Amino acid sequence: MIRTLRRPLAALAILLTGALALSGCLYSQIPAREANGPCVSAPSATTDVADDLKPVYEQQIEWADCGDGMETATVTAPLDWNDPGAGEIELALVRQPATSGEATGSLLVNPGGPGASGYDFIAESVDFAVSEQLQEQYDIVGFDPRGVGRSTSVTCLDAAEMDQFLYAIPEHERGTAEWEEELTDANRQFAEACEQNSGGILEHITTEQSARDMDLLRAVLGDEQLTYLGYSYGTFLGATYAELFPDRAGRLVLDGALDPAVSGTEVGLAQGLAFEKALRTYMQACLDGAAQEGGGCPFSGTVDQAMGDLAALLAAVDRSPLPAADGRELGADTLTTAIVAALYAPENWPYLTEALTTALQGDPTTAFLLADFYNGREDGQYTDNSTEAFQAYNCMDYPADDQETQDAATARLQQDAPTIAPYWEGPGVCEVWPYEPTGERNQIAASGAAPIVVIGTTGDPATPYAWAQSLADQLSSGVMVTFEGEGHTAYNGQSACVDDAVDAFFLDGTVPEDGLVCTP
Numbered sequence: 035m036i037r038t039l040r041r042p043l044a045a046l047a048i049l050l051t052g053a054l055a056l057s058g059c060l061y062s063q064i065p066a067r068e069a070n071g072p073c074v075s076a077p078s079a080t081t082d083v084a085d086d087l088k089p090v091y092e093q094q095i096e097w098a099d100c101g102d103g104m105e106t107a108t109v110t111a112p113l114d115w116n117d118p119g120a121g122e123i124e125l126a127l128v129r130q131p132a133t134s135g136e137a138t139g140s141l142l143v144n145p146g147g148p149g150a151s152g153y154d155f156i157a158e159s160v161d162f163a164v165s166e167q168l169q170e171q172y173d174i175v176g177f178d179p180r181g182v183g184r185s186t187s188v189t190c191l192d193a194a195e196m197d198q199f200l201y202a203i204p205e206h207e208r209g210t211a212e213w214e215e216e217l218t219d220a221n222r223q224f225a226e227a228c229e230q231n232s233g234g235i236l237e238h239i240t241t242e243q244s245a246r247d248m249d250l251l252r253a254v255l256g257d258e259q260l261t262y263l264g265y266s267y268g269t270f271l272g273a274t275y276a277e278l279f280p281d282r283a284g285r286l287v288l289d290g291a292l293d294p295a296v297s298g299t300e301v302g303l304a305q306g307l308a309f310e311k312a313l314r315t316y317m318q319a320c321l322d323g324a325a326q327e328g329g330g331c332p333f334s335g336t337v338d339q340a341m342g343d344l345a346a347l348l349a350a351v352d353r354s355p356l357p358a359a360d361g362r363e364l365g366a367d368t369l370t371t372a373i374v375a376a377l378y379a380p381e382n383w384p385y386l387t388e389a390l391t392t393a394l395q396g397d398p399t400t401a402f403l404l405a406d407f408y409n410g411r412e413d414g415q416y417t418d419n420s421t422e423a424f425q426a427y428n429c430m431d432y433p434a435d436d437q438e439t440q441d442a443a444t445a446r447l448q449q450d451a452p453t454i455a456p457y458w459e460g461p462g463v464c465e466v467w468p469y470e471p472t473g474e475r476n477q478i479a480a481s482g483a484a485p486i487v488v489i490g491t492t493g494d495p496a497t498p499y500a501w502a503q504s505l506a507d508q509l510s511s512g513v514m515v516t517f518e519g520e521g522h523t524a525y526n527g528q529s530a531c532v533d534d535a536v537d538a539f540f541l542d543g544t545v546p547e548d549g550l551v552c553t554p
Contacts, residue, residue, distance in 0.1 A: 079257055090118070090250060093109065093110060094254070095255070100128065104157055105129050105130075106126070106153075107126075107127045108125065108127070110122050111123050111250055115243055123185065123186035123235065125177055125179075125180065125186075125247055126177065126185045127251070128156050128175070129176070132171060132173050133166075133169050134170040137172055138171050139172060139173070139257050140172060140256075141168060141173070141175065142176075142263070143155065143265075143268075145163070145266070146290070147182070147266070147268075148424055148428065149419070149421070149422070149426075150182070151178050152182075153177060155176050156175070160176075164263065167541060175251070175255065177251060179247065180238070181244075186235060188419060189233075190232070193415050193416055199220060199223075203355050203365045208352060208456065217461045221461055221463045221466050225466050239427055240427065240472055241274050242274060245275040245279075248262075259282050260282055260283055263289070263540075266496065266523060269292050270292040273480065273486075274294070274478065276478070277478045280482040281482060283486070287525070288488045289489040289525045289536075290494060290497040291488050291505040292497055292505070293505055294476065294478045294508070297435050298432035298434075298464070300443065304498050306455065307498075308494065309377055309495045310450070310451035310453060311493075311495070312495035313341070315493065317341060320383070321336075321337065344453060345453045347369075348456070348457065349456075352366035352456075356396055360414070366457050370457040372402070373386060373404075379522065425463045428464060429463065429469070429471060430469065431471065434471070444459055447459070478508055480510060481510045484511060485511045486512055487546060488506040488513065489525060489536075490502025491516075491517045491522070494521065496522045514548055515546050515550045516550065516551045517552050517553075529553065529554055531553065
């Protein structure tokens, strides 16, 4: 099976805005704040719902001051929207009231994943999430989707067990039957722990259920229509919402789009090919002297020669992992994770150069720093549950592909992404998940919805540009905006052209020209 990747955009905010110091931490989750008492109760904007759902839709939010101009609240939702009486979950929200003092409505933001905390994204980095102009006009609302963070969440392993799951060096040779069995056993232990520790919610951690939660949030926030900014996986959540509730979909912007019709195997293949391409782009910059600060590039010659040397480094640490001061060992899988983490944005490339330079010298410190950032690990603890939630959503959203499809994808990956292919393959958690997937991979048209803006970045390694093109074509009211550049997602800092188009759409409803092309 080919792996699929995610990285919560909320964590990337700190790295991309230059707050990273290699001697410090890449990501700090804010502590849970104590509520200081009720603030504002928003009037519900209840729409046509079944009688058994009216009490849920008519609940009143009690906001509490949580400091730094933010307010927090909890909303109750059905565990299963198909059986509202089967139990309840809680959804955690945080909002920054409109800085002008007069909000025209709420702007919900999802940073991606699946599994990223929208609560932390807004509470920690609202300026990274949205522009100052949008903050003036809208109440900016972040929320943890079901299964995530402060909401009723998926819980699997403690920190020591998670270290073993994510960083352990396999005992058997890569690619052998014994190696596959070893990884399958580890995946089974993970899945069983999730089932045991998550309080019976795993079967209901799906994007469709989460989209229905989002309609509840729209209503209790007092908005007749949803105004929404979704990054990465958040584009799939937003598109799913528009498909379910086209008449309630207001101004939606989907940046770094997923193609809802693409299978799980195709997702992993496309990401593998895109990261190999991004790695080659990085390598050219490294050889040209543009991807490092201070010291030079650790590689020389042509891009092909440098990629060959990197492949040799990966093979070397696969055979002989590099010991770290904390007792862990850097193998090829973790080094690949470190490479992937740095490829999400060109601003990260100097850290990748340092990680590869020091790894060649036998020091895994910087590579572990990048891998820990990707995995949400800090000082031996995990700052979020993004790994657990990511698996839970994907295992329920993506039906299994047949072996012929998987074999064809593996052959393609080995041919066209030879550097990372050996570390992109292996047994997956979803093969041993305790529930069968309920999601289907189909095109989304959202017929009858207002214009939906879809943004794609031509050099995006995590959500390849072709996915954005496909989603914009599928949506009956899709409007395509292209950013010609590198990195994952485009809005709010990558291009003034993109920023202006998005802000105008949210602020006054000006729909961008379909096919608009923007540059840095």
